[in-house]
Amino acid sequence: MKHEYEGVVTELEDHACPHCNKPLEPWVGPPGSGWNVILVCNNNECPHYKGSDKDIINKRDDSNLGCRYAENPENGYKPFNLLAVCR
Numbered sequence: 001m002k003h004e005y006e007g008v009v010t011e012l013e014d015h016a017c018p019h020c021n022k023p024l025e026p027w028v029g030p031p032g033s034g035w036n037v038i039l040v041c042n043n044n045e046c047p048h049y050k051g052s053d054k055d056i057i058n059k060r061d062d063s064n065l066g067c068r069y070a071e072n073p074e075n076g077y078k079p080f081n082l083l084a085v086c087r
């Protein structure tokens with residue numbers, strides 16, 4: 001897929017989430033994160049995401065944090081957990 005953000009076109013491989021098989025979507029990391037464009041599973045039904053709230057140490061019950069499956073194209077599409085607020 002091609003992703004364009006502020007005039008910068010990034011060529012990304014099409015990847016699917018290994019946990020739910022949904023296509024990963026491009027997402028631009030927040031300023032200061034050190035990320036450029038990363039690929040994220042945005043599926044709220046993803047088993048990785050749904051099960052992740054138990055894995056966060058010292059998580060407050062009302063914090064609604066979860067980990068989305070993500071890959072960093074700049075790091076050879078290495079998978080990592082993207083800490084995200086559940087909506």
Ligand SMILES: [Zn+2]
Binds near residue numbers: 017020048
């Ligand atoms: Zn997924």
